Amino acid sequence: MFDNVKGKLIVSCQALEDEPLHSPFIMSKMALAAKEGGAAGIRANGAEDIRAIKAETGLPVIGIVKRDYEGSEVYITPTKKEIDELLGVKPDMIALDATGRVRPNGEQLSGLIGYVHEKGLPVMADISTYEEGLHAAELGADCLSTTLSGYTPYSPKQEGPDFELLRKLSETLTIPVFAEGRINTPMDAQKAFGLGAFAVVVGSAITRPQLITRKFVDAIMVQK
Numbered sequence: 361m362f363d364n365v366k367g368k369l370i371v372s373c374q375a376l377e378d379e380p381l382h383s384p385f386i387m388s389k390m391a392l393a394a395k396e397g398g399a400a401g402i403r404a405n406g407a408e409d410i411r412a413i414k415a416e417t418g419l420p421v422i423g424i425v426k427r428d429y430e431g432s433e434v435y436i437t438p439t440k441k442e443i444d445e446l447l448g449v450k451p452d453m454i455a456l457d458a459t460g461r462v463r464p465n466g467e468q469l470s471g472l473i474g475y476v477h478e479k480g481l482p483v484m485a486d487i488s489t490y491e492e493g494l495h496a497a498e499l500g501a502d503c504l505s506t507t508l509s510g511y512t513p514y515s516p517k518q519e520g521p522d523f524e525l526l527r528k529l530s531e532t533l534t535i536p537v538f539a540e541g542r543i544n545t546p547m548d549a550q551k552a553f554g555l556g557a558f559a560v561v562v563g564s565a566i567t568r569p570q571l572i573t574r575k576f577v578d579a580i581m582v583q584k
């Protein structure tokens with residue numbers, strides 16, 4: 361996985377139930393389009409989507425399962441149950457929330473990292489702050505991704521990527537740091553590599569047409 365994606369673009373192909381493109385078939389075609397465009401890997405949500413994407417593209421897949429639990433804000437691969445679902449479709453890496461927030465059922469990040477490793481897969485730790493990155497690395501995460509910066513109550517809210525977080529983590533740590541979250545333009549991606557990103561993950565700017573459309577509409581409204 362790591363050799364295949366180093367220095368390259370990973371495209372996140374996700375459409376939740378409340379999104380217009382929600383469908384494993386559509387996500388598999390989205391992933392195929394990403395492959396044609398030169399993507400080296402795919403990030404995807406849910407066993408069904410991952411199965412379809414792997415069959416259609418053969419690209420390495422970073423798998424997650426997004427699920428809400430009462431009493432916890434953690435929704436990216438929150439518990440062992442979601443890891444088990446992913447193991448059934450053989451992703452090349454499993455990404456999970458590695459923030460300091462309380463997980464459902466009292467499950468612990470350290471236990472989940474250990475569990476994924478037992479099953480022979482690497483772990484991508486989705487973090488929102490520098491401290492969370494250091495902690496996840498100490499716990500044995502194989503790589504980090506800046507996925508959750510801006511999405512925890514205590515991380516900075518920004519329109520663009522959290523370049524500062526990327527820079528600090530890449531400078532301090534030896535494990536790969538992936539740039540992810542609001543990488544909106546090819547220039548953002550170039551800048552991320554300049555700051556030490558191991559690979560760049562782009563989602564909405566490529567695979568959420570409703571959001572891409574909204575940007576055009578908003579720009580037109582402002583002009584009027």
Ligand SMILES: CC(=O)N[C@H](C=O)[C@@H](O)[C@H](O)[C@H](O)COP(=O)(O)O
Pocket residue numbers: 372374424436507508511540541542543561562563564565
């Ligand atoms: C915060 C959260 O739930 N992020 C999710 C994580 O898998 C996805 O919804 C994002 O699309 C992905 O991280 C890529 O980011 P962006 O779509 O901004 O390029």
